Amino acid sequence: MLNKYPLWKTLMVAFIVALGALYATPNLYGEDPAVQVSGLRGVEATAATLDTIKGHLSTNSIDYASIVLEKGQVLTRFKNTEDQLKARDILDDNLGKQYSVALSLTPDTPDWLANIGGAPMKLGLDLSGGVSFLMEVNMKEAINKAKEGMVTDFRGDLRNEKVRYRSVKEEGDAIVVKFRNETDLEQGKSLLKKRYRDLLLNTDDDTLTLTAQMTEVKLKEIREYALQQNITIIRNRVNELGVAEPLVQRQGKKHIVIELPGVQDTAKAKEILNATATIEFRLVDTEGDLSAAINGRVPASSILLTDKDGKPTLLKKRIMLTGDHITDAKSGFDEYSRPQVNISLDSAGGSKMSNGTKSNIGKPMATVFIEYKPTGKKDAEGNIVFEKQQEIISVATIQARLGKSFRITGAGSQAEAHNLALLLRAGALIAPIAIVEERTVGPTLGAENVKLGFQAIMMGFGLVFIFMIIYYRAFGIVANFALGANLVLIVGIMSMIPGATLTLPGMAGIVLTVGMAVDANVLIFERIREEMREGKSIQQAIHQGYEAAFSTIIDANITTLIAALILFAVGTGPVKGFAVTLSIGILTSMFTSVVGSRTIVNAIWGGKSLKKLSI
Incomplete structure (x- = not known):
C-alpha cells in the first residue's frame, strides 16, 4: 500500500x-x-572545611540553596548572583591561602536525569563567560634543556662504547667533547x-676536541616539539583537574591560547597552568x-640542594633520569602506610634507569622535584625569565x-603525593611557560x-513557521x-556529545x-504539487514527491556537509563551533x-482514498 x-x-x-527531546531537557533547568x-x-577540603564555610555564611546572613563536599571540594549553590559574589568575597578573605575560592555556574539538572547521562549543552567562553589566557613558551629554555640532554647522552654513548674522553660540557651554543688522544677523537667522531x-x-686535532652544534633544522624541530608537546600536556592537565571543555591551541x-569557559576566578586556573613540575x-x-x-666550596661535579625542611644534601650533577620518560604515575601507600608515588617509564626511560642503577646498588639516590616560576622579568630577546626551584623529595638506597x-x-601527605602524581601523569612541560595576558569574560x-x-x-x-x-497549509504544519x-x-x-561546545557562531x-x-520540505512539497x-x-x-526530491536533497546537503567538515578540520575556535552545529x-x-x-504524512494521509490535499 502506497505511503x-x-x-x-x-x-x-x-x-x-x-x-533527543529527553537529552535536550536538561537545558530547560538552567x-x-x-x-x-x-x-x-x-x-x-574536609568536613571541617565544610563546617567552617557554613559558619562564615551563617555569620554574614548569606542564604544558600545547598552545600556539599565531593572529591575534596566544597560546592555551595546560591539562589542569586548577589549572594554568590558576597560569599566569594567573604570566603576568600577568611579561608586563607591554602584554598582557592572560585565562582562557577553549576547545572540544576534533576538527579534522575543526571543519572542517565543527561546534562545541558556546554557553552563556550562567549556564552557562559570564563577566563582566557595567552601563554608564552620559553624557547630558549627548551633549547638549553635539549643541550643538557645531549651532554648526558654523549657521555653515556661514549662510555658504553668504551671511548675514553676527558670532559663533555656546554660552551655557548655548542657541546664540546675533549678526548685523550687522536685515536679516541676519531672513534668518538665516528660514533657521534x-x-x-x-x-x-x-x-680540532691540536686541542683534541670535538664541537657539536645544532643545525637550524634541529633548532626548529626542538621549538616546534616544545610548543606542540606543551599544548598536549596543558590540555591533559586541565582535563585531569576537571575544568570542563577547555580550548587549548597555538x-x-x-x-598558546587557553580558554576556560565557566571559570570566573583565575587563581586556581593560574596554579594549574603555571605548574611546570617535573622530577629528576x-x-x-x-x-x-x-x-x-x-x-660555598661545592665540588665541580656536584650540586647542593635542600629538602622541604631545609636539610642540605650533596648530589651528583649527572642526571640519571628526567620526568620526560614518565608514562604513568599513581599515588598510594607503602607497606608502612606512608604515602608513595608509583611511577612507570617508557622503554627508553626504563633502559636509562636500568643502566644507571645496575652499578650503583647500595648507594643512595635522590628524587628531586623541580618547578619553574616566572620572575616577571624579560631577557634581551624578550623572553620571560624563569627561576628554577629545586627541592629534594626523598633520598633512598638503591x-x-x-x-x-x-x-x-x-612526598609528604597523601594529598601532596596525589597532587605530584597528577602533575607527573599529565606530563612535565618541555619548556617553562608564563601567562603574558589574561582576560575575564563576565x-x-x-x-x-x-x-x-x-x-x-x-x-x-517563527518567520519560517508562519510562511x-x-x-x-496542512503540509506546512x-x-x-x-x-x-x-x-x-x-x-x-x-548535549550528548562530550566534546561539543556551543558558541555564538x-x-x-x-x-x-x-x-x-x-x-x-519546500522541494518535496513543490514536487508533490507538480505531480x-x-x-x-x-x-x-x-x-513520487518524496522519492524524486530525495536525490536532490541528498546532493545539496552532502556538498554542504563536506564544506562543514573542511571548516572543522582547518578552522579554530569560533569557526570550529560553527562547523560543529552546521x-x-x-x-x-x-x-x-x-x-x-x-x-x-503517512500517518495522516497514507493509504487513504483522497480527492483533495491541503498543500
Whole structure:
C-alpha cells in the first residue's frame, strides 16, 4: 500500500525524536550560581572545611540553596548572583591561602536525569563567560634543556662504547667533547656522527676536541616539539583537574591560547597552568665534603640542594633520569602506610634507569622535584625569565636494579603525593611557560549573548513557521513539526556529545540549519504539487514527491556537509563551533525533513482514498 509505513518504522522515528527531546531537557533547568572551594598544592577540603564555610555564611546572613563536599571540594549553590559574589568575597578573605575560592555556574539538572547521562549543552567562553589566557613558551629554555640532554647522552654513548674522553660540557651554543688522544677523537667522531646525523660536528686535532652544534633544522624541530608537546600536556592537565571543555591551541611561533569557559576566578586556573613540575633522579655524592659545600666550596661535579625542611644534601650533577620518560604515575601507600608515588617509564626511560642503577646498588639516590616560576622579568630577546626551584623529595638506597616501574617515597601527605602524581601523569612541560595576558569574560556578557542568540533562533523559526502555514497549509504544519523536531535533535545531540561546545557562531549555524531544513520540505512539497498538476492521484503524487526530491536533497546537503567538515578540520575556535552545529544540523535536518515529515504524512494521509490535499 502506497505511503504506509509499518508500525515498527513509525515507532522507531518517534523513539529517536523522544530520545533527543529527553537529552535536550536538561537545558530547560538552567544553572545555579555557585562557589567552589578547593585546596591548593595538595591540600584537600574536609568536613571541617565544610563546617567552617557554613559558619562564615551563617555569620554574614548569606542564604544558600545547598552545600556539599565531593572529591575534596566544597560546592555551595546560591539562589542569586548577589549572594554568590558576597560569599566569594567573604570566603576568600577568611579561608586563607591554602584554598582557592572560585565562582562557577553549576547545572540544576534533576538527579534522575543526571543519572542517565543527561546534562545541558556546554557553552563556550562567549556564552557562559570564563577566563582566557595567552601563554608564552620559553624557547630558549627548551633549547638549553635539549643541550643538557645531549651532554648526558654523549657521555653515556661514549662510555658504553668504551671511548675514553676527558670532559663533555656546554660552551655557548655548542657541546664540546675533549678526548685523550687522536685515536679516541676519531672513534668518538665516528660514533657521534653515526648516531646524531642532525648535528654539525667539527674536530680540532691540536686541542683534541670535538664541537657539536645544532643545525637550524634541529633548532626548529626542538621549538616546534616544545610548543606542540606543551599544548598536549596543558590540555591533559586541565582535563585531569576537571575544568570542563577547555580550548587549548597555538598562536604564532611561541604562544598558546587557553580558554576556560565557566571559570570566573583565575587563581586556581593560574596554579594549574603555571605548574611546570617535573622530577629528576640523581645519585647522592657520598664522597664530597658536605660541610665545605655548605660553606660555598661545592665540588665541580656536584650540586647542593635542600629538602622541604631545609636539610642540605650533596648530589651528583649527572642526571640519571628526567620526568620526560614518565608514562604513568599513581599515588598510594607503602607497606608502612606512608604515602608513595608509583611511577612507570617508557622503554627508553626504563633502559636509562636500568643502566644507571645496575652499578650503583647500595648507594643512595635522590628524587628531586623541580618547578619553574616566572620572575616577571624579560631577557634581551624578550623572553620571560624563569627561576628554577629545586627541592629534594626523598633520598633512598638503591636496593636492586630498577626498571620501567618503581616507586618514590617522601612526598609528604597523601594529598601532596596525589597532587605530584597528577602533575607527573599529565606530563612535565618541555619548556617553562608564563601567562603574558589574561582576560575575564563576565557571566553578564555571556547571558546577553545567549539571550540575543536565542532570540535570533526563535525569530528565524517563527518567520519560517508562519510562511509554511500560509503557503502550504496542512503540509506546512507538518513541515513545522519536522522543523521543531530538528531543533530538538540538534540540542539533544549537542548535549550528548562530550566534546561539543556551543558558541555564538554555533548559534548562527543553528539559525542556518533552520532555513536548510525547511528548504528540503519546500522541494518535496513543490514536487508533490507538480505531480498532482500532471494528473496523478494524490497517493502517487505524495510517493513520487518524496522519492524524486530525495536525490536532490541528498546532493545539496552532502556538498554542504563536506564544506562543514573542511571548516572543522582547518578552522579554530569560533569557526570550529560553527562547523560543529552546521554538521549536526545538516544530518538532523535530512532525517526530520525526509523521514520525519514523511512519517507524519503517512500517518495522516497514507493509504487513504483522497480527492483533495491541503498543500
